Amino acid sequence: MMNWNKLLSTKRYGQDHNDPVLASRSPFHKDQDRIVFSSAFRRLQDKTQVHTLAESDYVRTRLTHSMEVASVGRSLGANAGQVIIDRHLKDSDYSPADFGHIVSAACLAHDIGNPPFGHFGEEIIRYWFKNGANATGxxxxxxxAQICDFEMFEGNAQGFRVLTKLQNWRNSGGLRLTYATLGTFMKYPRTSIVEEPAAGDSGGKKFGVMQSELDAFREIARELELLQRGTDDYWSRHPLTYLVEAADDICYSVVDIEDGYKLGRLNYAETEDLMMRILGSPPKRYAEVEDPTERISYLRAKCIGRLIGEVSDIFKDCESEILAGNFKGDLLHHSRRAKIFDEIYALCQREIYRHPERIQAELSGAEILNTLLDAFYEANLDWENYQADGTPMNPRSSVLMTLFPDGDKQKRSRYDWLLGITDFVSGMTDSFAVRQFREIRGIE
Structure with missing residues (x-):
């Protein structure tokens, strides 16, 4: 059974002391601020969420999505915090708001490691390593384990790398967030080589820790006393991670259909029907809203509020099961409305995710990312050969190597410089990736 006194550790990764819990500005509130003011977070404003950025200035980017998820997560965390304090922490200095800050901070960062062009970008990176042109060798x-890190490339694992290594205190703690927030951020607390994740464990569906950050997460897991599953590097989730996942799922389920309607890919009747079924009945003042677009926005707000309440109740009922590491699935799909979310997903797959304009954007993204990966790999390979035996470098490679931090000044292992490539490419915005592609191809 996990212990809330340990799970709420205010110790910061990269520091050797705990931050005090102050009523005016807690360590977890500071975590939120550190993430918001980071360059990696700002870059989310120019990264594809679901719809490509050029389609509309209305629809969500990764930045607006992350902010909305954080807003939902703050409410879920505060609701859960009151329950946890009443049950376990009555004599502590913690407030419900502290739990809201932890969940909100993790929500803000939940997509911070995603590459350009959405989840499709992850698929391209995976394929490039495993089956791309000249992949042999x-x-x-x-x-x-290192090979699996690349061939199963995960934005979640890259996000943990960003938070703990690549931002601010580079290679010395990153953003130096609290262990509580980092543990809550870790949606998939396992490595890429766990062969048989526990049945029904949402935290085992993917991996969230690369070999390069494994020691870091082991330290965090020890501090929080996360339950280890077997002898592998595979742990039960931090209980608050289920709230991060629920906040993301709520926003995806409700917001995607709102965006789909406003882009003309879903009609009014089907969008209204889905939202009404989530609510169960029309809101009291619904008839007063006349404009169809405003009606859908009004229903979206009401749906999110309803789901926050329901998920909070589910967490309350399942808290002991979660603390024991025995909870199966995710919170939202324990809802009475679980079938509706499956319908929404199927509808979005059919009418939004596979829309011709999105497919065309993905084709362009594939060409861009493959070109960048090929060019940066060739440059780093030339540098490796030059370091090994003095083989003269291609002048183009010499120029490209200047793009990497200290990339042309030190000898690095193959694993490290491949990580340097994925760090650089996954950190790009959509626009910067397009610009780099054009410059490499010599397109004015």
């Missing part, structure tokens, strides 16, 4: 010298 690409991962020579790497062990099995």
């Amino acid at each position: 690409r991962v020579d010298g790497l062990n099995h």
Whole structure:
């Protein structure tokens, strides 16, 4: 059974002391601020969420999505915090708002490691490492676990790398967030080589820790006393992670259909019907709203409020099961309305995610990312050969190597410089990736 006194650790990764819990500005509130003011977070404003950025100035980007998820997460966290304090922490200095800040901070960062062009960008990176042009020999010298890190590339694992290594205190704690927030951020607390995740464990569906950050997460898991599953590097989730996942799922389920309607890909009747079924009955003042677009926005707000209440109740009922590491699935799909969310997902797949304009954007994204990966790999390979035996570098490679921080000034292992490539590419905005592509191709 996990212990809330340990799960709420205010110790910061990269520091050797705990921050005091102050009523005016808690360590978890500071975590939110550190994420918001980071360059990695700002870059989310120019990264695809569902719809490509050029389609409309209305629809969500990764930045607006993350802010909305954080807003929902703050409410879920505060609701859960009151329950947890009443049950376990009556004599502590914690307030419900502290739990809201932890969940909100993790929500703000939940997409911070995603590459350009949405989840499709992750698929391209995975494929490039495993089956892309000239893939033979690409991962020579790497062990099995390191190879899996690339061939199963995950934005979630990259996000943990951003938070703990690549931002601010580079290689010395990153943003130096509290262990509580970092643990809550970790949606998939396992490595890429866990062969048989526990049945029904949402935290085992993907991996969230690369070999390069494994020691860091082991330290965090020890501090929080997360439950280890077997002997593998595989743990039960931090209980508050389920609230981060629920906040993301709520926003996806409700907001995607609102965006789909406003882009003309879903009609009014089907959008209204889905939202009404989530609510169960029309809101009291619904008839007073006349404009169809405003009606859908009004229903979206009411749906989110209803789902926050329902998910909070589910967490309250399942808290002991979650603390024991025995909870199965995710919170939202324990809802009485679970079938509706499956319908929404199927509808979005059919009418939004597979829309011709999105498919065309993905084709362009594939060409851009493959070109960048090929060019940066060739440059780093030239540098590796030059370091090994003095083989003269291609002048183009010499120029490209100047783009990497200290990339042309030190000898690095194959694993490290491949990480440098994925760090650089996944950190790009959509627009910057397009610009780099054009410059590499010599397109004015």
